[in-house]
Amino acid sequence: MKKAYNFFAGPCVLPEEAINSTIDALKDFAGTGIPLISISHRSKEWEGVMNECRALWKELLQIPDNYHIVFLGGGASLQFLYVAMNLFENKAGYLETGVWAKKALKEAQGIAKSRGKEGAAFAVASSADKTYSYIPKGYEIPTDLDYFHITTNNTIYGTEIKYDMDCPVTLVADMSSDIMSRPVDVSKYGLIYGGAQKNVGPAGVIFAIIRDDVLGKVSSYIPTMLDYRTHIEKESMFNTPPVFAIYVMTQTLKWLKGIGGVETINKINNQKAAMLYEEIERNKLFVGTANPEDRSIMNVCFVMNPEYKELEAGFLDYAKANGMMGVKGHRSVGGFRASIYNACPIESVQALIKCMQEYEKMNLK
Numbered sequence: 001m002k003k004a005y006n007f008f009a010g011p012c013v014l015p016e017e018a019i020n021s022t023i024d025a026l027k028d029f030a031g032t033g034i035p036l037i038s039i040s041h042r043s044k045e046w047e048g049v050m051n052e053c054r055a056l057w058k059e060l061l062q063i064p065d066n067y068h069i070v071f072l073g074g075g076a077s078l079q080f081l082y083v084a085m086n087l088f089e090n091k092a093g094y095l096e097t098g099v100w101a102k103k104a105l106k107e108a109q110g111i112a113k114s115r116g117k118e119g120a121a122f123a124v125a126s127s128a129d130k131t132y133s134y135i136p137k138g139y140e141i142p143t144d145l146d147y148f149h150i151t152t153n154n155t156i157y158g159t160e161i162k163y164d165m166d167c168p169v170t171l172v173a174d175m176s177s178d179i180m181s182r183p184v185d186v187s188k189y190g191l192i193y194g195g196a197q198k199n200v201g202p203a204g205v206i207f208a209i210i211r212d213d214v215l216g217k218v219s220s221y222i223p224t225m226l227d228y229r230t231h232i233e234k235e236s237m238f239n240t241p242p243v244f245a246i247y248v249m250t251q252t253l254k255w256l257k258g259i260g261g262v263e264t265i266n267k268i269n270n271q272k273a274a275m276l277y278e279e280i281e282r283n284k285l286f287v288g289t290a291n292p293e294d295r296s297i298m299n300v301c302f303v304m305n306p307e308y309k310e311l312e313a314g315f316l317d318y319a320k321a322n323g324m325m326g327v328k329g330h331r332s333v334g335g336f337r338a339s340i341y342n343a344c345p346i347e348s349v350q351a352l353i354k355c356m357q358e359y360e361k362m363n364l365k
């Protein structure tokens with residue numbers, strides 16, 4: 001098979017172990033003689049996977065007992081709506097740190113309007129003035145919000161909130177692209193959610209970690225399928241869960257536990273990111289785009305030094321010819337982005353650095 005270094009932003013690199021055990025299960029799931037994608041989700045073998053998956057989440061993130069974990073379809077983008085549907089009553093604040101944050105806010109604005117509260121969902125602070133290249137600081141969170149929503153990792157512009165902030169109201173976080181990349185103090189959040197397809201699995205499933213007191217405060221009707229309480233009560237089996245995606249997620253978490261969990265992976269992630277940022281700073285051809293103190297350890301964004309703009313397309317070709325896949329920046333920003341999620345091995349980062357160094361040597365004499 002062709003050797004590829006996978007830097008795609010999502011879906012993206014997953015642990016080889018998780019993929020191999022999924023391939024086995026696709027042929028024979030849990031010794032049943034039935035393929036994973038043909039087994040009933042009501043079978044006891046499948047129930048075992050659901051329980052194992054929840055237990056891994058609980059253990060890896062040290063999730064306290066007053067939280068529920070649900071797994072649903074629809075993507076993180078549908079969770080933007082879920083959050084507003086389930087938590088918006090009077091007022092909601094959002095930290096606008098990028099495209100995803102803005103999309104989440106849009107759903108809340110729609111729900112606010114439909115509940116007769118137009119304008120009551122708004123951005124508390126924004127970094128749109130500098131194309132989301134930093135995380136706003138020094139803003140005040142109104143204490144009368146139903147909740148304050150943050151996007152911990154800005155997948156497209158490469159900034160990240162790498163700590164668990166103190167918040168005077170219920171804190172809600174979209175952690176799609178940095179979940180399980182570091183230890184998280186779950187007790188600081190009312191709700192954490194995200195799509196699996198960045199750090200914890202394939203596309204097709206989302207996770208939501210919900211503190212039990214944040215629900216039940218909304219007076220409007222919440223459609224059954226969009227009500228978190230439905231899925232909590234039925235342990236994510238109200239209807240058919242995305243079995244394949246949940247299986248791969250379980251295998252991915254098993255791998256993470258096996259290598260030492262979130263503390264270990266955080267050290268490795270920091271090391272990978274530091275190596276790559278160091279090279280971007282050293283290399284005359286490239287310039288980093290994110291504010292250094294807010295730089296993401298998951299998505300490393302950079303552009304060609306304007307002096308050498310004409311070398312941009314050539315670098316992408318050169319990288320691709322050397323097996324680097326997915327180094328192109330998001331279509332909305334251009335330039336380059338290397339997504340170096342949990343399962344991205346350090347060898348991939350080293351290979352990319354080598355490629356950047358060679359390209360510099362070839363072009364600067």
Ligand SMILES: *Cc1c(COP(=O)(O)O)cnc(C)c1O
Nearest residue numbers: 075076077100153155176177195
């Ligand atoms: C990828 C991503 C999303 C969107 O996820 P979908 O599952 O495609 O809807 C939302 N938020 C963040 C931070 C992301 O990285």
